[in-house]
Amino acid sequence: MAGIYLHIPFCRQACFYCDFHFSTNLKPKQALLQALHQEASMQQHYLSGELVETVYFGGGTPSLLEAEETGSLLQHLQQLFNIKEGAEITLEANPDDLTQEKLQALRQLGVNRLSIGIQTFSQPVLQGLNRAHTAAQAHACVPLARAAGFNNISIDLMYGLPGQTEEIWQQDLALALALRPEHISAYCLTIEPKTAFGKWTERGQLHPPGEEVGEQQYLMLTQALLQAGYEHYEVSNFSLPGYHSRHNTAYWLQKKYLGLGPGAHSYNLDSRQYNIRNNALYIKKLQVGELAQEGEILKREDHINEYLMTGLRTSWGIDLQYLKDQWQHDLQHQNQGYLQEMQARGQARVENNRLFLTEEGRLLADEITARLFIV
Structure with missing residues (x-):
């Protein structure tokens, strides 16, 4: 078993807490998509003889792509790799990108699992994170996806956030459970140095909740989800029976995976490869037929x-x-x-x-x- 991860490094705006590799400059999008196609072709040998059971579009914000662009990438992968019929094909999405038309197109193209970055249903907390979507869009996105035929939906939540009181977190959990997604991932805020939150904390302009708040909210999380019938199968991940993330589970079981796109990692049991975290340099190297990566043999x-x-x-x-x-x-x-x-x-x-x-x-x-x- 093996998996393929594609990193789509574009976002509409920068969330104040995020240190993933992304850019808000969408101008090189077409050039980067061409580079992704090229890298996939050059890396066809990486999973030689392997049955690919999962494909994961991560980011960044993959839902920024037009459905046809996602479909083109998926079709290219199917031509190059032995992708299992019924493979889990996940697309990370922001609520503000999910129109009925786009959801229906994605479903028809073969995407069968959504991972939606809701984070919180509180409008003030969303604004405090500089998220692009509204609380209303957070409420609406799962029913929209259901109407388009998606029956495997994951949502992301965050806790330990500035302005997120115990009451707000309790409400976030209740609203999430009312949607009954098949999977919930929940992450405690980590203040990363190069983010806006990191800089403001260093200057004393932001005072994030303490560790004990995060621990208390984690206990609230686990209690609520276990009572609602979710399995707590990984520290940050919960699912209804039979709906573990197959892609992430393969990571945790040390299965092979190929990472495509700037900042993506690959693993083939003996070594690990790291793509450079620079969109322009990634594109430039692929345009001249060079892989944009470094690697290490694992000891x-x-x-x-x-x-x-x-x-x-x-x-x-x-x-x-x-x-x-x-x-x-x-x-x-x-x-x-x-x-x-x-x-x-x-x-x-x-x-x-x-x-x-x-x-x-x-x-x-x-x-x-x-x-x-x-x-």
Whole structure:
């Protein structure tokens, strides 16, 4: 099994918190789409012999593309790669881009899963993030998608936001659950240095909610979604039974994937490639038939650390016997005291030779994983 990720690096405006690779200059869009087609052709060998089960249009804002542009990319991939019939084909979208006409066109072209960046249903909080859509559009987008035939919809929410009180977060959760999406991803705000929020925080102009607020809102999130019948299958991801994100799950299970577009990553089990985060240079290199990437061969400790980092965030945890057999790493023996300590605190459990973090432990997933890393 393998996946393909396409990075569409354009946005209408810059959200104050975002440090993903994007540009608000849409002028080079056609040149970049041509470069994406070229890169896909040049990378056809990367997934040679692999059955591609997922395709993911991420960004940026892929819903900025015309439906025909998305369809052209998808058709090109189908000509180059062995894409499974019924593959999960996801498009990230902003609510303000989702008209009935566009949704119907996307569905007809083969997109069968939407990931909609709602973030919050509060108009003041949306404005405080500099999001392009309105609260009204956030309410309307899921019913619109349903009417167009989409039966696999994910929505993104954010918590720990400036101005987002406990009452607003409670309302966000209630409104999200009323829409009954198949999947919900929820992320706590992280203040990144080069963002507007990062600069304002450094200058003392912004005072984001403290860590304890994020923890409290995370507990509200998990309680509400578990009670509503969602599975908490990864720290930030919840789904109704049978609706895990197959694309992201493949990442967490260390399956091969090809990343296309500026800033995209690729992984083929032995090495990782990184495309440059510069639209103009990416286009320039592809125009002369050069890949715009660097790479690294993964060492034993890289494999182990990535397995820990991804696996401990999931409901299926990590296979301790696999670590011994594949990488000659006896995690239990080398971290016996720490594992016993975590189990005593109710943060972890070991069952059937697998290590899992509890709901309480997942709050500290990054800290716990860092303690178990091979340095």
